[in-house]
Amino acid sequence: MDNREIVFVEPWKVEITSKRIDARMEAHQVLVKKIYTMVSPGTELACLSGMESWFNMPGVPGYASVSEIVEVGSEVTDYKVGDVVFHYGKHSRYEFTTTDGVFLKVPEGLELKRVPFTRMATIALTAIRVSEIELGDLVSVTGQGIVGNMAAQLAALQGAEVIGLDLANERLLTAKECGIKHCVNAGTEEPKDRIMNISNGKGVNTAIDATGVPKVAIDSLSWIGKFGEIILLGTPRGTYNTDVTEVLRSSHLFEKGCINFKGAHEWRYPVAPDTFVKHSLLRNSTIVFQLLMNESLIVDPLISHIIPYEKAPEAYEGLRNNKDLYNGVLFKW
Template identity: 45%
Template sequence: MKIESRKIVFTKNHDITLEKEVKELTIQNGNEVIIKNHCTHISLGTEMACLAGLESWFPLPGTPGYTSIGEVIEIGSDVSGIKAGDLVYTMGPHSGYFKIHSGDRWSGLCVKVPEKLSPELASFTHMAGIAMTSIRKSQIEIGDYVLVAGLGAIGNLAAQLAVLQGAKVIAVDLEEKRLDIARKCNIPLCINSSEENIIGKIKELTGGKGINTFIDATGMSSVINRYGETLATNGEIILLGSPRSPFETNLTAFLKYFHYLPYLASLKGALEFAYPTYENDFVKHSIERNSKIIMDLFLNKKLILNGIYSHKITPEEAPDVYRKLNSNKMSILE
């Protein structure tokens, strides 16, 4: 069937347009699903990197976006668990209509949204799913001290999930607005990272024992390097943010955190796709299972989105919003 649609296009570095298109969408495979978008979600870190041409997997020109809440229009004969008319969460793009292959490892996830959960709140499932990867990869236990650096949406949600895990969470960021939002999300120990002797203050808050788990949600190598000194013996560093910018340092000094006393730390990557996409009987954790758990947490108000959910915009407004974010990521909170 022919469908009139619109999509966001990153045409070249730092250039954004909203384009109309007529596309042919038909089910050609038993695992395919055609979806009409209701709302999508801007992923600030990843999409700004795509817009700047920093992601090799995203060629320009291209349509960004990997979080969609949409209505199922048609399904293939082999698709189960959903039907036409259902509202589903997928990793779909900023496009009015699109088609997925429900068995695809990278973009085929398709999870039914609970009836009482609004599409807008459900659209945060991917951000929270990325955040949950840091918790899954960690060894956080009740009473552990957890440091989270970077309180954008993903860092904030990681901190909230660590609290739900029973941890004593210390959250740091340079932006007071983000710290204020974090406090409203029941993260009480929020510190501006520009404070003098921030390392000493963190150690003091742990009674001198140090941090058991340090989750970096900034993706900045300098930040990862900075907070190694706060680690307790046998602590761990979790790379939740994706390091992208060059950083020069003394690697030998950094490696002391992993080889020498008093640290003996471990370093773990928390890329979402470290886990299988789909549930199966032989693996406990998967992106699909995490997504279902997260939507249940949203539904039962265990994860707080006040302040994280800052704006709702139309497709027509999107190019200007992207340009504003591209010039100043914090501008959306002003």
């Protein structure tokens, strides 16, 4: 069987390769054929840059997939040929995988192009899980890419009034389509002034940073109210020099806000349900399925491109150099 893969050959070089699948499937595995795979812009561009030590080149990236099972191993009893599943699959036409981890049947009636967004939504949901967001709170979310947009939507579902911030008008327009009440262009407006106006001078209760840009997180400390919190949703990357004493004082001193700093990396929770832990990736995924089914979580405006996998090189070029127009990219297999 011939397989097609999207390969990061070297920094900023993407190729489509053909690879013969000669390996025999093991008894506990299934063979899936991809329907859609989704690009995670932040993580995959970081890998493509060559700056992520855990990703080895040449390598096949991939983050989220909806696939059809085409063969099952002799020990697999919960799945059958023809089942459509969501899993953390790579950008390839076929893939041998186990049913361990996040591997779930897609609910009947859930539109397949929406399914890969489950991964991005569960990443965003981590920020809500670790936060103290309550009904009536004011929340800012810096960065209105896919994950930031979903974090903003989920904060609103938690009962908060949400302010979305970004430098791109296109992303802010998308945020409005997704129901975000306040949208602020941080390039043409002063974020602190606008937020203080919205909050009547009190600041936000929770600031979620989805950009991963250290300066953005530090700047947001200025608009967090007393006893508020900052949630680091985007993985901080790059070098940024500042006075760390002032940063620490914002947490320590009352007059500086007594702000709590919290990390929200998705892997802080176990994959499978655990007796001693309330949340898990599987539980979060099934909750997101329901939100997508009843359209409480809106994703269609986030889909900027559905393109054949053969055009992957131009897609990554667009994601790198035309970020305002390339946001949610699905590869069709």
